[in-house]
Amino acid sequence: MSSEMLEEVADIGVQAKGLKNIHFTNWSQTYSCQPSLYFIPKDIEELREIIFYAKSTNKKLRVVGCGHSPSDICCTDDYMINLRLFNNVLSINCDTNTVKVEAGITLTELNSYLDTHKLALPVLGSVSDITIGGVISTGTHGTGAKFGVLAEYVLDLELINTSGDTIKCSRNENSDVFLSALCGLGAIGIIVRLTIQCEPAFLLYEYTYPSTLDEILPDLDDEVNGCDHFRMLWFPHTNLVSVCNNNRIYNKEITKYSQSQKVVNWFCNYAIGYYTLEFAYWLSTYCQPLVPYINRLWFWLQYSRPKERIDLSNKVFNFECLFKQHVNEWSIPREKTAKVLLDLKHWIDTTPNIYVHFPVEIRFVKEDDIYLSPAFGRDSTFINIIMYRPYGKDVSHTQYWDSYEKLMKEAGGRPHWAKAHREKASDFVKMYPYFRAWTQVRKRLDPINLLINSYLNRVLMDS
Ligand SMILES: Cc1cc2nc3c(=O)[nH]c(=O)nc-3n(C[C@H](O)[C@H](O)[C@H](O)COP(=O)(O)OP(=O)(O)OC[C@H]3O[C@@H](n4cnc5c(N)ncnc54)[C@H](O)[C@@H]3O)c2cc1C
16 A cells, blocks of 8 residues: 555544545455555554444444455455554563464564574465464465464464454363354454464475376375475376475575576576566467466476475475466365366366466365364365466456366365355355354354455355
8 A cells, every 4th residue: 555545534533544545456456445444553442443433334344464365355345454553473482482463463574573583383375475364364274284274373362343342262261252263254353462383493394396196196195194294286288296395304504505596596486487487378368279388388497307495484385476366275175185186187188178377286284173264174185276367467267167166066175265266155054064153153243244245245145
């Protein structure tokens, strides 16, 4: 949000001011909205004032983190609250490896704070320029057979409900609120503080090597269980995969690159892996049969040789997510992984005029008991499909999405909450044993539906 956007300010009380004419767009520029007022409260008193003001003016409220969710989950035409000033670390305990933070802190800020205290988050997703509040509210995950969604590492939290009351919760106190708020979609209350279980800082040894679906799928369980953090990228229209094993490593040095190696890395990652790829996919929008050749060529250019490196955990977990994209991601029971991937491959290979971008990313998450976590009650595999939008140009993806979702549903899948999906309450009741319990907690804490937007209306529609 730039300063020239702060055109008008509505003075609504002693402290809080709402900004007008703010245009919100999510990271992938696929959804946007124009909230009638946009608030950046500096403390809980201001937050309460905004809640009361919204109620008195009959408006809805939506909290936004960094707006990275590739769906309309944050969108509202009423009032939007940005908690970016709630970004403080409140306390740290290096004996228990725990840290108490405000919910608007970004993972980038948290990683660097933890690093100076020789601690780290146990697992991360692909990026860290997202808030801890947003991360836990959508079931954000990384990968690793023994690692849960990031919300699993929250020990307790405080939220403000729509009466303006502070509610503290944990597994021992208000546990139903806790297990609802951990994947609360911004609907259970406004999370202001939380305590997170960390671990001593660690380095990761990353080993990436080329393989094929035929080679990797028969022993997938051994592969996934055989290292701390396993993930793989499959290149559709081919049998090729890039396999990535990450393991904690001690008493070793971070990999140092010479100046010339840094230039080579930049050339591979950016010149080829970003700018040329974006151009190639843009060209393919005029000649779609190019796509399989692009996928195969980029595998050969970037992924056909084994690579290894050692670095700080957050540097290895995170990677560049390239240019704007449509994504779709569901979780399925882990034992269904091979069948679903082979079925998806068969569909892509046999359907005329279907051309899909690489990669299909496959990650693994430990089961949990968070009411709306996509990994609730089962070790899960997340399969993420992607269609880039080169230079912002839209590419057709509906047929791909439809077939992928059909396969995921047949396998008992659940959509990632942050990503654009089309499911509604009647589907979620079947997917989540505690969906009704979650809706009851929501109703209790927000009886006037203050925190509801059109995304949540769909989720709750016929519940
Ligand atoms: C490039 C990229 C890479 C990604 N990689 C991964 C990945 O590896 N794994 C994965 O699982 N996901 C991934 N995602 C999805 C991302 O992790 C989620 O969308 C996450 O929610 C984004 O955090 P945010 O701060 O931007 O939240 P937002 O998108 O701003 O908000 C998400 C939700 O959280 C709610 N919320 C935010 N703060 C609070 C609060 N304090 N109290 C209550 N509710 C709150 C909002 O109301 C909204 O419902 C990725 C997204 C992008 C764009």
